[in-house]
Amino acid sequence: xxxxxxxxxxxxxxxxxxxxxxxxxxxxxxxxxxxxxxxxxxxxxxxxxxxxxxxxxxxxxxxxxxxxxxxxxxxxxxxxxxxxxxxxxxxxxxxxxxxxxxxxxxxxxxxxxxxxxxxxxxxxxxxxxxxxxxxxxxxxxxxxxxxxxxxxxxxxxxxxxxxxxxxxxxxxxxxxxxxxxxxxxxxxxxxxxxxxxxxxxxxxxxxxxxxxxxxxxxxxxxxxxxxxxxxxxxxxxxxxxxxxxxxxxxxxxxxxxxxxxxxxxxxxxxxxxxxxxxxxxxxxxxxxxxxxxxxxxxxxxxxxxxxxxxxxxxxxxxxxxxxxxxxxxxxxxxxx
Ligand SMILES: C[S@@+](CC[C@H](N)C(=O)[O-])C[C@H]1O[C@@H](n2cnc3c(N)ncnc32)[C@H](O)[C@@H]1O
Numbered sequence: 001x002x003x004x005x006x007x008x009x010x011x012x013x014x015x016x017x018x019x020x021x022x023x024x025x026x027x028x029x030x031x032x033x034x035x036x037x038x039x040x041x042x043x044x045x046x047x048x049x050x051x052x053x054x055x056x057x058x059x060x061x062x063x064x065x066x067x068x069x070x071x072x073x074x075x076x077x078x079x080x081x082x083x084x085x086x087x088x089x090x091x092x093x094x095x096x097x098x099x100x101x102x103x104x105x106x107x108x109x110x111x112x113x114x115x116x117x118x119x120x121x122x123x124x125x126x127x128x129x130x131x132x133x134x135x136x137x138x139x140x141x142x143x144x145x146x147x148x149x150x151x152x153x154x155x156x157x158x159x160x161x162x163x164x165x166x167x168x169x170x171x172x173x174x175x176x177x178x179x180x181x182x183x184x185x186x187x188x189x190x191x192x193x194x195x196x197x198x199x200x201x202x203x204x205x206x207x208x209x210x211x212x213x214x215x216x217x218x219x220x221x222x223x224x225x226x227x228x229x230x231x232x233x234x235x236x237x238x239x240x241x242x243x244x245x246x247x248x249x250x251x252x253x254x255x256x257x258x259x260x261x262x263x264x265x266x267x268x269x270x271x272x273x274x275x276x277x278x279x280x281x282x283x284x285x286x287x288x289x290x291x292x293x294x295x296x297x298x299x300x301x302x303x304x305x306x307x308x309x310x311x312x313x314x315x316x317x318x319x320x321x322x323x324x325x326x327x328x329x330x331x332x333x334x335x336x
Contacts, residue, residue, distance in 0.1 A: 011056010015081065015134070015174040016074075017143025018047035019221070022206055025251065025295070026053050028277050029204070032299040034247040038063060038200035041246075043193035045069040045078075045185075046221070050204045055177045064182040068193045070222050073145065073153075075187040076125025077133040078178060082185065084127045085175035089168050091131030096165040099139060107139055107157040116152045134171075139163050151223055194237035199245030207234055209253035209295075228257070235261050238298070242270040247300055254279070254294040262298045274298045 014021060022029065029050060040060060042051050045067045054060050069075055080088050098106045115132040122129075137143050140155040148154045178185065186193070190207065197203050208226035231252075238248050252258045254276055261267075262274040279295040 012052050012170070012173045012177050014047035014049050014052050015078075015171070016047040016137050019142070019144055020206065020209060021047045022049040022251065025277070025297075026050070028297065029249065029251070032249045032297065033059070034202050034300075037202035037247060039202070040065040041193055041197050041201050041203040042067050042206075043069075043188075043190040043203070044206045044208075045074070046206065050206075052174075052177060055180065060180065060183070062182075064184075065180075066184055066186065066193060066196075067178075068186040068188040068190075070187070070189050070224075071145070072123065072187055073119070073125075073129075073133055074221075075185060077130040078185050080125050080127050080130035081171065081175050082178040084130075085172055087127035088130045088134070089166065089171055091128050092134055092166040092171070095131055095135040099135070099163070099165060104157050107136070111136060111140075111153060111155075119153070120151075135165055138165050145221055147223055190234060191237050194234075194241050197241035197244065197246040197248070201241070201246040203238075203241055203246050203248045205234065205238060205248065205250040207231070207250075207252065210255050210258050212253055212255060231258070231261065235267070238272070239267065239270045242272060242300070248272070248298075249300075250298040252296050252298070254296045258296060262296065267298070268301070271301050272298050273301050 014023065026049060030053070033054070040051070040054060040063060042048065042065070045051065046069065048067060051060075051065065051067055054065075067078075095110065098110070102109070110132055115129070115136060118126075118129055118132075136153065136155070137145070139158055139160060141158040143158075144155045145153070146155050177183075190205070194203065194205075207230070208221060210228070210231055234250075238250060241248050250262075252262075259274060262272065267274070274296055275298075276294040277297055279293050
């Protein structure tokens with residue numbers, strides 16, 4: 001059994017501000033964590049609110065975790081924080097000083113003349129690039145990460161009086177969490193992360209949300225964006241993982257299209273149900289959107305299924321002839 005995460009989890013808070021970060025949804029999501037699992041898979045990592053929550057509660061101790069995202073800057077930054085945290089800290093301390101002197105003008109100098117120039121010429125991340133990514137995340141508008149058509153980061157400066165740019169204790173703690181034995185970080189599209197998901201895996205999917213209106217779309221975390229074709233492909237990948245016996249939880253926006261996508265009989269047959277949960281209430285200047293205060297989560301139907309009852313993979317391989325994925329999934333459900 002894994003320790004139950006609780007509201008007073010004093011683990012490491014996420015390193016980044018991230019559009020769609022899930023810290024505020026954690027009390028709801030925790031109700032759907034499985035009571036036991038062998039590996040944690042997060043295909044849309046972003047700021048990793050659920051990863052840091054599980055890590056802080058001790059639920060990942062002795063377990064593997066695959067943390068993946070399709071944003072090369074995000075993954076590059078995490079790899080540098082994991083492997084070269086002291087070098088990142090030294091660079092970040094310099095940027096902190098520069099910001100104290102130059103404020104807005106310094107932000108634009110870093111963004112245009114250093115960050116975008118280095119990303120273009122040397123796409124492999126260095127401690128310097130990771131520090132700039134963190135600096136721009138902490139001082140840019142709402143911590144957004146957005147690229148223009150030329151692939152350049154183009155978020156304007158935010159209005160912060162005294163932004164916390166360099167926090168060595170926090171950065172070292174996040175680095176230690178990312179260095180935990182069994183944790184791997186990959187630049188990978190969701191389909192690849194989900195293709196390997198199987199019985200014993202707990203998968204949390206938090207894709208770019210489907211837009212609530214035609215104009216209210218924010219899906220530009222990556223150069224390619226995330227469109228309706230991707231939403232449908234994700235649903236199919238999720239169903240595949242469920243049929244192989246994984247425990248999948250997914251969040252998305254509450255739109256008629258997404259509710260229909262996950263409300264179908266095919267989804268239910270794969271063992272998932274969809275429910276509305278109260279969303280963060282954001283102040284919207286447009287009156288007709290003020291009532292839109294739900295998001296959806298898709299969770300396994302068998303809430304009391306215990307993955308602890310599933311024979312660990314290695315024991316199973318030793319004691320039984322190979323079985324197909326669907327047979328394994330059926331066995332897992334029977335044991336639950
Ligand atoms: C809503 S955010 C995830 C937020 C995260 N749960 C958190 O707590 O911060 C969605 C993430 O999906 C990533 N993403 C977009 N397209 C993707 C794809 N095709 N495959 C994998 N990740 C993708 C984005 O880079 C972004 O970090």
